[in-house]
Amino acid sequence: MTTAGRTTPAGTLDVTASAGAGAGTGGDTTTTDGAGAGAGATDGAGVRTGGGEPGVEAVNPVLRVPPASPAEAAAHFGASLAFHADVSDVAAALAQARESGLPGFPGFVVVDSRSTESWDQGHVPGAVHLPTALVAEQAERLLDKAVPVVTYCWGPGCDGATRAALALAQLGFQVKEMLGGFEYWVREGFEFETWEGHAVRQADPLTAPVGAEDCGC
DSSP: OEETTEEOOTTOOOHHHHHHHHHTTTTOEEEEOTTOOEEEEEOTTSOEEEOSSTTOOSSOSSSSSOOOOHHHHHHHHHHHHHHEEEHHHHHHHHHHHHHHOOTTTTSOEEEEOSOHHHHHHOBOTTOEEOOGGGHHHHHHHHOOTTSOEEEEOSOTTOOHHHHHHHHHHHTTOOEEEEETHHHHHHHTTOOEEETTEEEOOOOOTTTSOTTOSOOOO
16 A cells, blocks of 8 residues: 555555655545555554554543653753752752761752641751741841752642742742652651651652662652
């Protein structure tokens, strides 16, 4: 059979050729096998949208919305990393700072944006306690604008760290948000402080590898 100038064995579908032809005619191309029977269609991204073998979904849910261009993806993910840090990276940087003993290292300060009751229940060692509601009043007294800030709250279900980061940015601070918050700090097995002292829990195997210091991410 021939599709968009390319010959394929009878009874088979040349997805590449069909997609190329469809791109110039509204995005859809129907091909036929040697007997003239419909063999389905592909959209502009080469995703099969109809016909074919029983049990094959008409539309791939992953590619229903096509991926962004490489340039758009690079801009998006680069921006995401500019706004966020994860628990593991923050913990590793703080550990390096303790081991090195160098002043000014790791080059950022961690801010716990939760309430006093939450702070007493548990917080990241070395963090500055600055509830979101008090950022406007106390941030410039507690923090140095020359030092980047990493905010956190309870976890993925809480946007307190996002609100705190916004308030700090509006005051002129460089700021990132720690993904996962205090919940994932504890779940990944990192030491934390409570009003009673230091504590640690066994790492949750759904968040960190058991018996390994590095997740490899």
